Amino acid sequence: xxxxKIIDVSKExxxxxxxxxxxxxxxCGASIYxxxxxxxxxxxKKVTGITYDSHDAxxxxxxxxxxxxxxxxxxxxxITVFIEHIKGYAALGDTSIIIAVACKHRAQAYEFSRYIIExxxxxxxxxxKEHYENKDSxxxxxxxxxxx
Amino acid sequence: MKIKLELFGASRExxxxxxxxxxxxxxxxxxxxxxxxxxFIDKKFKSNNNFKKLVQSSSFCSEExxxxxxxxxxxxxxxxxIIPPIGGx
Numbered sequence: 256x257x258x259x260k261i262i263d264v265s266k267e268x269x270x271x272x273x274x275x276x277x278x279x280x281x282x283c284g285a286s287i288y289x290x291x292x293x294x295x296x297x298x299x300k301k302v303t304g305i306t307y308d309s310h311d312a313x314x315x316x317x318x319x320x321x322x323x324x325x326x327x328x329x330x331x332x333x334i335t336v337f338i339e340h341i342k343g344y345a346a347l348g349d350t351s352i353i354i355a356v357a358c359k360h361r362a363q364a365y366e367f368s369r370y371i372i373e374x375x376x377x378x379x380x381x382x383x384k385e386h387y388e389n390k391d392s393x394x395x396x397x398x399x400x401x402x403x
Numbered sequence: 404m405k406i407k408l409e410l411f412g413a414s415r416e417x418x419x420x421x422x423x424x425x426x427x428x429x430x431x432x433x434x435x436x437x438x439x440x441x442x443f444i445d446k447k448f449k450s451n452n453n454f455k456k457l458v459q460s461s462s463f464c465s466e467e468x469x470x471x472x473x474x475x476x477x478x479x480x481x482x483x484x485i486i487p488p489i490g491g492x
Contacts (some may be wrong), residue, residue, distance in 0.1 A: 382412030
């Protein structure tokens with residue numbers, strides 16, 4: 256079971272409690288929460304915040320594809336996954352992404368969660384514009400999206 | 404036919420709006436669209452090399468939300484998204 260959503264931070268907040276509520280199940284003995292946050296430094300520059308941009312439809316499609324691929328690859332039973340990513344401005348320490356995974360066993364939960372974040376980094380159309388202490392800002396270079 | 408090019412990521416620097424509009428001949432391909440964008444960069448941004456590299460390294464997304472390659476034929480007026488190199492999470 257999958258929940259996938261883009262959170263426009265000008266309209267609503269990303270919330271770990273929602274993830275906990277979604278994945279909780281008596282069939283699962285392990286839950287992993289991956290939370291990405293804005294850190295204060297990148298490439299020796301002092302970062303004050305990040306603006307995230309997103310192609311919403313493609314992002315959701317990519318989350319669904321990654322989830323289905325992971326299901327096929329790992330063949331774990333009773334998996335529940337919650338993925339939300341923000342778009343808009345995030346200050347230092349703000350959450351940019353939550354990936355919550357519940358499985359029967361801890362090794363499965365770690366494996367499934369790691370697969371999802373690594374694939375998101377490779378192929379989900381989200382972009383970051385970093386804002387710096389000296390008031391400059393810059394779109395990060397990123398990697399060309401994979402085309403099948 | 405009219406193509407509304409939706410801008411994302413660093414390509415948002417190409418315009419103050421969220422999109423650019425191009426007129427393409429019938430049976431044009433994504434490669435033709437890419438060349439039109441490069442011509443636009445030449446004219447509007449005096450051949451800004453960073454912008455040109457960005458266009459050259461970008462993918463494109465059809466109105467049906469599929470990533471399409473350079474030989475994809477654009478058969479009707481539509482919205483197409485430019486997908487610069489990505490890096491979220």
